[in-house]
Amino acid sequence: MGGRVRRAAATALLGLLLAGCATFPDQGPREWREQVEGAGELGGPPVIPEPTPPQSPPPGGDAGQPGAPQQATGCVDPDPQVVATCLEPVGAIAVLPDGRSALVAERATGRVLRVQRGADPVLVTTVPVDPSGGGGLTGLVLSPSYAEDQLVYAYATTREDNRVVRIAPGEAPKPVLTGIPRGPRNNSGALGVDVDGSLLVATGDAGGDPAAPGSLAGKLLRIDTLGRPAPGNPDPASLVLSSGLRAPGGICIDPVTTMVWVTDRTGTQDVLHLVVPGPLPAPAWTWPDRPGVAGCVAQPGLVAIALTGAASLFVLHPGDNAMFTGTPEKMLTNTYGRLSAAAFAPDGLLWLGTVNKAGGKPVPSDDRVIRIQPPAGGGESRT
Template sequence: MRRALAAAALGVLLAGCAEFPDSGPREWRDKVEGSGELGGPPLVPTPNPPSPQQPPQSAPGPSGAPQPPSGCVDPDPQVVATCLNPVGAIAVLPDSVTALVAERATGRVLQVRRGVAPVLVTTVPTDTSGGGGLTGLVLSPSYVEDQLLYAYVTTPTDNRVVRIAAGEPPKPVLTGIPRGATNNMGALSVDVDGSLLVATGDAGRPADPASLAGKVLRIDTLGRPARGNPDPASPVLSSGVRAPGGICTDPATTMTWVTDRTATQDVLHLLVPGPLPAPAWTWPDRPGVAGCMAQPGVVTIAQVNAASLFVLRPSDNGAFTGAPETILRGTYGRLWAAALAPDGLLWLGTVNKDGGNPVPADDRVIRIQPPSGGGESRA
């Protein structure tokens, strides 16, 4: 009897004190060359209040409609963070309930989590002219080991990719991407092999094969051309981009998509090596395509001007099937950043303070069930 009581007490103690957030299968990755050389992981406080993996629907007000935000308090349970500056990019951490958010104009990178005040991680010096600023942010392919971040940023002299670690100024990884009077924005993603994908604006200049502007670059984490590029000595994977808003890869099919805005229409490209072919989808009404998310059978695109999400369903060969959907129209305003969390939820960032009609809680970060997840999305 004593042994049974002691075993029961030990079980209660272990259940109350231990959490295993990293349990379950994971993909093995070799450690990235040079990882950890910048002084170790960012020492950012990580609060641990429980948070549901699938947010419930917004709490209704007396009339049955969602309650409006009041100040920096937003009763919508799908809103993770409020009172930010326009959000340029989001990178979701492995726990799926915490994210790093880049503010385009301020250069701030903030750690956000629902119910907890945002925590400043670092500030990246930036220049917002010509549509530039801090417009790309991804976790290192080996983030669990090295805790490094990569950002796409406009400076007074160029556009560049930088690496971020705690207690260190941003370190250049790839510099000399031309900047100009317009189209300085860029986007970042991680390819299925762990290389970095960098979509660069054309800086308002005619296409130049020798320039890094208006391209999709593929580099390793030290800024060197990735293996498998068309020219082994060049970081250029594809050409023909003008003003990219987002780049996203479906890890199952390995198809990569790039949103872009031309002089006459918005477009979605299926990424291929070399010059990009005709767009896979076009929007003559120019809704302002921005960040994107790709999963098997679905590509979701944030739209700034249309203040909505646009959903397309590609087949395995990249052709689209069925009718497209438009969801979240006007629910949160102008949507820009989009990122898929490890748990399958979609994170979005708004830019209502930049040309929109902001509510008191703007700008905001939202976490929703994506269209392909089987749950209900707010239309």
């Protein structure tokens, strides 16, 4: 599990970056502990129910009031939390500024679709992808200046490499950063936007050494929107912020504390990293049972991680110093199946995507995008 991270080391490392870079906890890694199913509340009453036998849909209802899913007929799903149905396995979600619609990336097809409850999905573009080795279309994020430029960035695996591409209205996807190594496995990647507007790019190790100098594989990159090193990187000439990733599933940034978290699957355990410049230290949290960590979201007092294999949402409560407080919660277990992508909307609702057609037990309306109330944040950290 590794030793404790010293505060002095934190100060020295953080001094390398400008505003917007992460802090890290004065603690060793924490392990997953089993929690009673249904414990806690999803943004207040009512408590998330476990699945129940099919029944008639309740009258009325709106997104954000959790309820047990109803029986779907074909692509029609009466569950009020379901936004979109009959998709291919979801690789990433980027919620649009209106909070009612989102762009959804299908991992294996490379399609980017605009979805909204009550409307058919609309094809925005198709990014050429090669989904072998866990790759495909696995990252999607709005431009930091989306309101002005309407640009979207995606992380994609091609036959030649892994890369970041830019999607503009009415245009074919254009490369921003190419040459990220691809290999027989661990080609997944993720995207995020740091609080200063830099793009964060988590890359898989492609089956190689994630610490290899000079390689962009197994790294957390920090770039500008043209693919150049972002100001404030440890090495001004390098794209690399941190190193040591294997098969990252998601990046999530707390906009208030500026802490950056990355989920990763190491082969021996699943982990959650709090990002620091340079080689990543011991994980902040570990799951020895490897539940399949994927996308994540963060806000003060909350880090929520979509679990694919465990078909649930795992919730941790970090304090201001990133030390976890209270007991972790495991929610939505088997309610919607295998969860993958996760994203916050401007109105505070949590969007999730499923991958039930990829190794799960799909219902007629799978794969789906869901919009729910987020779990409540935590309180003050322990001293």
